[in-house]
Amino acid sequence: METSASTYTLLGPFSQILTMAELPESGAIADEELKVLEDAGVLISNGEIIRVDDYIKLTQEAEQYDYAVEVIEEPLVLMPGLIDAHTHICFAGSRANDYAMRVAGKSYLDIAKSGGGILDSVRKTREATVIELVELLKQRCDRHLQEGVTTCEVKSGYGLSVDEEIKMLEAIQLVNKHHAIDLIPTCLAAHMRPPEFTDSKAYLQTVLNELLPTLKEQNLANRVDIFVEDTAFTEDDSAEYLLAAKKMGFDITVHADQFSTGGSKVAAAVGAVSADHLEASEEPEIELLRTAGVVATVLPGASLGLGMHYAPARKMLDGGLCLAIATDWNPGSAPMGDLLLQAALLGASEKLTTAETLAGITTRAARALNLTDRGQLAAGYNADMIAFPTQDYKEILYFQGKLRPSKIWKSGKPVINGDLNDQ
Numbered sequence: 001m002e003t004s005a006s007t008y009t010l011l012g013p014f015s016q017i018l019t020m021a022e023l024p025e026s027g028a029i030a031d032e033e034l035k036v037l038e039d040a041g042v043l044i045s046n047g048e049i050i051r052v053d054d055y056i057k058l059t060q061e062a063e064q065y066d067y068a069v070e071v072i073e074e075p076l077v078l079m080p081g082l083i084d085a086h087t088h089i090c091f092a093g094s095r096a097n098d099y100a101m102r103v104a105g106k107s108y109l110d111i112a113k114s115g116g117g118i119l120d121s122v123r124k125t126r127e128a129t130v131i132e133l134v135e136l137l138k139q140r141c142d143r144h145l146q147e148g149v150t151t152c153e154v155k156s157g158y159g160l161s162v163d164e165e166i167k168m169l170e171a172i173q174l175v176n177k178h179h180a181i182d183l184i185p186t187c188l189a190a191h192m193r194p195p196e197f198t199d200s201k202a203y204l205q206t207v208l209n210e211l212l213p214t215l216k217e218q219n220l221a222n223r224v225d226i227f228v229e230d231t232a233f234t235e236d237d238s239a240e241y242l243l244a245a246k247k248m249g250f251d252i253t254v255h256a257d258q259f260s261t262g263g264s265k266v267a268a269a270v271g272a273v274s275a276d277h278l279e280a281s282e283e284p285e286i287e288l289l290r291t292a293g294v295v296a297t298v299l300p301g302a303s304l305g306l307g308m309h310y311a312p313a314r315k316m317l318d319g320g321l322c323l324a325i326a327t328d329w330n331p332g333s334a335p336m337g338d339l340l341l342q343a344a345l346l347g348a349s350e351k352l353t354t355a356e357t358l359a360g361i362t363t364r365a366a367r368a369l370n371l372t373d374r375g376q377l378a379a380g381y382n383a384d385m386i387a388f389p390t391q392d393y394k395e396i397l398y399f400q401g402k403l404r405p406s407k408i409w410k411s412g413k414p415v416i417n418g419d420l421n422d423q
């Protein structure tokens with residue numbers, strides 16, 4: 001049996017440790033508020049951070065208490081693993097055709113109305129077996145983890161029937177069991193009204209009666225999402241559905257204000273954890289979200305994929321919101337799925353501080369998912385960590401996604417250890 005001392009591992013020295021700890025939970029953040037430790041180390045036990053401190057101090061203790069020491073030979077900046085709080089990466093097929101039509105001038109909503117768009121991915125995802133979905137999802141998780149994402153939310157929503165939604169959530173559960181990345185599943189059965197139903201209310205009622213209880217029983221998801229928009233679900237139907245789901249114990253999140261406002265009103269009224277998209281939001285919507293304490297998750301990848309403006313992230317922070325930044329990685333509006341690159345571009349356009357952008361993909365993204373055990377490097381947090389080959393944390397955003405993590409640890413275990421920047 002191992003002695004208790006040998007279960008402690010000291011990692012270091014790092015040129016800098018960017019802890020993302022002790023930051024305000026919402027509103028603007030100045031870079032001076034970042035807690036950055038120079039020549040520091042991190043002490044880990046059982047996948048958890050015990051302490052982040054001066055490396056020399058920790059090495060002296062290491063001798064005394066016989067910690068295992070993993071010496072870092074090259075200059076690296078360590079920060080928390082990235083958290084992508086909004087994706088749709090469980091899908092089959094490609095929508096390159098939609099993309100070509102959009103860049104040639106057709107709108108996303110027009111393509112959806114003519115039977116393409118989300119319903120096209122529904123057809124292809126329904127045709128796929130669980131095994132095929134698992135393989136496709138696993139490949140996307142491999143890429144995300146390699147790019148520094150250690151926790152990733154994944155929505156269903158391309159099944160749109162009780163059985164097909166369960167199939168998607170089972171695929172997500174299977175990958176979660178076997179992949180180093182942590183997946184946070186969300187039920188988005190209310191993505192669109194499926195072709196089999198003529199009445200949206202009747203569909204939502206079926207989801208409430210027949211799908212959500214099974215998800216609870218089988219532990220397939222504890223979050224519920226809906227797309228509030230003219231082409232999807234009305235404000236009233238959405239509010240009624242979400243309140244019923246909340247009563248069943250689900251956390252609530254909303255696809256809100258992507259093309260027209262209304263969704264953030266629903267999110268605030270039902271006490272959602274987060275409202276996501278928000279490209280159409282203005283001051284009144286920001287105020288609604290602030291008063292209700294709803295996290296604003298903005299999705300620059302959808303703006304890039306659709307060739308439209310970003311959500312007003314600067315105004316949201318100045319208006320006191322907790323701002324998370326996620327990829328929305330999906331086959332239609334956001335095919336790129338590169339969290340660091342997209343956050344850097346959003347930050348440059350919206351004039352976000354380095355602290356605000358990095359908080360949006362770490363500690364504030366954890367809040368968007370109601371997770372209190374990750375997103376910071378501090379005692380008691382998961383040792384989900386990524387290290388960049390630089391001595392200055394400011395270079396992480398400066399290179400706009402081209403500087404990649406060269407070491408990645410999930411719950412203290414190394415998962416990627418190589419120089420991706422040389423490839």
Ligand code: NIG
Binds near residue numbers: 088118227255258
């Ligand atoms: O978040 N807006 C609704 N749903 C997704 C797009 C899904 C798709 O186009 O397949 C989104 O952008």
Ligand code: FE
Binds near residue numbers: 087255330
């Ligand atoms: Fe989305």
